Amino acid sequence: MTNQICVRCQTSTDKPVLVRDEHGATGPGRRHYACSVCAPHFPRQLSPMAAFEMARAPGNEYAPP
Numbered sequence: 001m002t003n004q005i006c007v008r009c010q011t012s013t014d015k016p017v018l019v020r021d022e023h024g025a026t027g028p029g030r031r032h033y034a035c036s037v038c039a040p041h042f043p044r045q046l047s048p049m050a051a052f053e054m055a056r057a058p059g060n061e062y063a064p065p
């Protein structure tokens with residue numbers, strides 16, 4: 001895990017928590033990270049486990065080649 005700047009307190013953290021994932025229309029989206037202290041102050045939007053569960057849910061059309 002690389003260091004990221006917390007979007008709330010602007011402090012570099014080595015344990016960044018993804019709090020916002022913007023999908024760009026024409027390119028890679030921007031990802032906003034917060035430190036572990038600030039993360040609880042953000043509404044929960046995406047967690048790796050949630051994304052994982054969505055990807056393997058029955059009926060989901062996503063299927064790896």
Ligand SMILES: [Zn+2]
Nearest residue numbers: 006009035038
């Ligand atoms: Zn912070």
